[in-house]
Amino acid sequence: xxxxxxxxxxxxxxxxxxxxxxxxxxxxxxxxxxxxxxxxxxxxxxxxxxxxxxxxxxxxxxxxxxxxxxxxxxxxxxxxxxxxxxxxxxxxxxxxxxxxxxxxxxxxxxxxxxxxxxxxxxxxxxxxxxxxxxx
Amino acid sequence: xxxxxxxxxxxxxxxxxxxxxxxxxxxxxxxxxxxxxxxxxxxxxxxxxxxxxxxxxxxxxxxxxxxxxxxxxxxxxxxxxxxxxxxxxxxxxxxxxxxxxxxxxxxxxxxxxxxxxxxxxxxxxxxxxxxxxxxxxxxxxxxxxxxxxxxxxxxxxxxxxxxxxxxxxxxxxxxxxxxxxxxxxxxxxxxxxxxxxxxxxxxxxxxxxxxxxxxxxxxxxxxxxxxxxxxxxxxxxxxxxxxxxxxxxxxxxxxxxxxxxxxxxxxxxxxxxxxxxxxxxxxxxxxxxxxxxxxxxxxxxxxxxxxxxxxxxxxxxxxxxxxxxxxxxxxxxxxxxxxxxxxxxxxxxxxxxxxxxxxxxxxxxxxxxxxxxxxxxxxxxxxxxxxxxxxxxxxxxxxxxxxxxxxxxxxxxxxxxxxxxxxxxxxxxxxxxxxxxxxxxxxxxxxxxxxxxxxxxxxxxxxxxxxxxxxxxxxxxxxxxxxxxxxxxxxxxxxxxxxxxxxxxxxxxxxxxxxxxxxxxxxxxxxxxxxxxxxxxxxxxxxxxxxxxxxxxxxxxxxxxxxxxxxxxxxxxxxxxxxxxxxxxxxxxxxxxxxxxxxxxxxxxxxxxxxxxxxx
Numbered sequence: 001x002x003x004x005x006x007x008x009x010x011x012x013x014x015x016x017x018x019x020x021x022x023x024x025x026x027x028x029x030x031x032x033x034x035x036x037x038x039x040x041x042x043x044x045x046x047x048x049x050x051x052x053x054x055x056x057x058x059x060x061x062x063x064x065x066x067x068x069x070x071x072x073x074x075x076x077x078x079x080x081x082x083x084x085x086x087x088x089x090x091x092x093x094x095x096x097x098x099x100x101x102x103x104x105x106x107x108x109x110x111x112x113x114x115x116x117x118x119x120x121x122x123x124x125x126x127x128x129x130x131x132x133x134x135x
Numbered sequence: 136x137x138x139x140x141x142x143x144x145x146x147x148x149x150x151x152x153x154x155x156x157x158x159x160x161x162x163x164x165x166x167x168x169x170x171x172x173x174x175x176x177x178x179x180x181x182x183x184x185x186x187x188x189x190x191x192x193x194x195x196x197x198x199x200x201x202x203x204x205x206x207x208x209x210x211x212x213x214x215x216x217x218x219x220x221x222x223x224x225x226x227x228x229x230x231x232x233x234x235x236x237x238x239x240x241x242x243x244x245x246x247x248x249x250x251x252x253x254x255x256x257x258x259x260x261x262x263x264x265x266x267x268x269x270x271x272x273x274x275x276x277x278x279x280x281x282x283x284x285x286x287x288x289x290x291x292x293x294x295x296x297x298x299x300x301x302x303x304x305x306x307x308x309x310x311x312x313x314x315x316x317x318x319x320x321x322x323x324x325x326x327x328x329x330x331x332x333x334x335x336x337x338x339x340x341x342x343x344x345x346x347x348x349x350x351x352x353x354x355x356x357x358x359x360x361x362x363x364x365x366x367x368x369x370x371x372x373x374x375x376x377x378x379x380x381x382x383x384x385x386x387x388x389x390x391x392x393x394x395x396x397x398x399x400x401x402x403x404x405x406x407x408x409x410x411x412x413x414x415x416x417x418x419x420x421x422x423x424x425x426x427x428x429x430x431x432x433x434x435x436x437x438x439x440x441x442x443x444x445x446x447x448x449x450x451x452x453x454x455x456x457x458x459x460x461x462x463x464x465x466x467x468x469x470x471x472x473x474x475x476x477x478x479x480x481x482x483x484x485x486x487x488x489x490x491x492x493x494x495x496x497x498x499x500x501x502x503x504x505x506x507x508x509x510x511x512x513x514x515x516x517x518x519x520x521x522x523x524x525x526x527x528x529x530x531x532x533x534x535x536x537x538x539x540x541x542x543x544x545x546x547x548x549x550x551x552x553x554x555x556x557x558x559x560x561x562x563x564x565x566x567x568x569x570x571x572x573x574x575x576x577x578x579x580x581x582x583x584x585x586x587x588x589x590x591x592x593x594x595x596x597x598x599x600x601x602x603x604x605x606x607x608x609x610x611x612x613x614x615x616x617x618x619x620x621x622x623x624x625x626x627x628x629x630x631x632x633x634x635x636x637x638x639x640x641x642x643x644x645x646x647x648x649x650x651x652x653x654x655x656x657x658x659x660x661x662x663x664x665x666x667x668x669x670x671x672x673x674x675x676x677x678x679x680x681x682x683x684x685x686x687x688x689x690x691x692x693x694x695x696x697x698x699x700x701x702x703x704x705x706x707x708x709x710x711x712x713x714x715x716x717x718x719x720x721x722x723x724x725x726x727x728x729x730x731x732x733x734x735x736x737x738x739x740x741x742x743x744x745x746x747x748x749x750x751x
Contacts, residue, residue, distance in 0.1 A: 013549070015553065015575070015576055016548075016549065018572065019553065022556060065545075067704065067705035067714070068705070073694075094542075094545035094548050095540075095541050095544075096541075096544065097541070119548075120544065120545060120548030120549075121548035121551040121552040124555065
């Protein structure tokens with residue numbers, strides 16, 4: 001399996017962050033994992049990466065309900081960034097609200113990135129499949 | 136003697152007689168003649184005496200010739216009407232009265248002739264006939280018959296029309312008893328008997344509308360008149376008329392019945408009916424309309440316009456509708472109108488206005504029908520409110536369901552994940568770590584459940600009653616409870632609320648609301664300055680408004696406005712923020728039928744306006 005250079009985990013719940021990290025440690029080869037407590041912090045991180053000409057993350061795990069800037073607001077800003085590479089964004093949410101599902105469809109259509117919708121809890125058996133970088 | 140007649144004094148005497156007179160001898164030669172006679176017949180003077188009457192008047196009728204002969208035999212003549220042409224004149228008529236002419240010895244010596252011009256009389260005859268015809272014609276057309284009563288002879292006479300009216304044969308001989316007997320028993324007979332008596336005894340004329348029963352048994356309405364005739368101050372009889380008015384009366388009765396029916400109908404209609412003329416003056420209103428106008432009698436409304444009853448603006452709208460309908464001839468159908476009377480009472484109507492056309496096709500006014508739909512409107516309004524409340528409740532419920540599902544699911548998802556790790560974990564230290572996390576997740580779940588429970592209680596506890604609360608008293612008690620917290624943070628509360636301001640609220644909720652907003656203001660204080668909380672109150676549209684302003688961080692409402700009061704929504708990097716305080720406060724305010732509005736400027740501060748409903 002190809003080694004993934006950079007993974008972002010954006011979630012305000014430390015247990016979820018811990019869980020995803022732990023699963024990735026077990027199943028995926030990667031160089032770095034960065035975690036952010038809300039969308040704003042993550043966006044700032046990406047802008048910094050872009051500014052410094054460093055590699056942008058290939059896979060992002062994105063929570064929806066977060067303080068300050070939620071997952072949708074993050075996506076809104078992210079998809080307009082000048083990123084040519086196709087980034088894999090895994091929405092990971094405990095929400096079963098159909099409105100959230102619709103929102104996902106909306107952003108998926110709008111963006112050239114690969115956006116998937118996943119409901120918590122993520123299983124160890126699934127994590128490898130959704131961490132394959134987009135092609 | 137005859138020859139010297141010209142100088143005969145007799146002749147001179149006769150000549151001067153004022154009447155047309157001539158003396159003829161046995162040969163019917165004119166011996167003497169009055170000037171009048173000569174003038175009447177337009178004979179030339181001097182050529183008359185000695186001439187035979189037959190020469191003077193060429194076409195003597197046989198009757199007259201016979202009359203002369205009779206006279207010569209000693210009989211008086213019988214008065215002959217004779218016509219002849221005088222020159223170019225139209226016919227002239229004379230009445231001849233001839234008598235024998237005797238001498239002193241009673242010998243017949245000729246005929247004395249006296250004539251009287253009756254041309255005018257004769258010419259009048261056709262006039263009288265015409266007049267009679269006219270009367271007959273009139274009497275048959277107008278169905279007016281006449282009658283006469285001769286008191287001396289106690290005889291009654293009916294004209295033909297009178298007989299027709301009574302449906303008796305032409306040869307019927309009316310008597311004074313039958314006259315009265317024809318009248319219908321009861322009122323009619325009593326009235327005519329009395330009238331007849333009063334006329335003959337007191338000379339009072341009558342004109343009565345009464346019913347008769349004809350010979351054939353038909354009941355009929357007639358007008359009968361009677362008038363006494365006097366001779367030397369003595370009533371010698373009566374004259375009068377019968378007029379058949381049966382059809383009229385029946386038609387009138389029918390019309391009256393129809394009118395009554397129509398009137399009953401429009402008065403019983405459960406809607407307002409009115410008819411207006413071209414100037415929008417009411418010319419008919421039904422009972423419902425009268426009731427609406429607050430009047431008792433139709434006469435109070437007739438001739439008046441909406442301007443007399445409704446407020447000016449309202450009446451003007453009505454007048455404009457009237458004009459549209461009457462000018463274009465197009466009915467206005469089922470328009471929803473609101474009528475405001477001068478006393479301010481408001482009624483909703485479903486109004487139709489239909490133009491009325493006269494016989495010549497021109498519009499003469501309009502008929503209006505207004506159905507009072509105030510109750511319907513009220514119910515509709517209630518229904519709308521109910522729908523609003525229901526949909527609001529529904530929205531809340533859906534919202535709550537999402538909160539529950541989201542918040543509970545996030546914790547259970549963590550449980551599930553952590554347990555999956557735990558099952559396969561070999562490392563004891565890591566196991567302990569996972570167990571710690573499970574305990575943490577459990578605590579969070581418990582807390583979430585408590586919060587949710589609190590929301591459920593707020594939204595379902597209908598037993599808590601609102602009370603009149605002095606706002607300042609409550610503020611002071613909350614300040615006291617928070618005194619340590621406020622002192623530690625150097626909070627300055629500036630209270631501009633008067634001690635007399637009272638609100639209707641559930642005390643426990645008000646406690647919680649005030650506590651939440653105060654701590655919220657402090658929690659999101661600006662790092663550059665000590666917190667200042669300003670309190671003020673105002674009143675608006677049935678709400679008492681408590682305004683809480685702070686000089687804190689402020690919040691970008693464009694970005695976060697719709698989430699400000701959401702559960703577990705936090706907007707600043709504040710470790711103490713749980714995103715539950717404003718959520719609960721909002722639920723409590725809404726549970727008391729209040730609402731909350733917010734204004735904020737990033738970096739300057741936030742103002743919350745809490746609307747307390749003044750009604751229960």
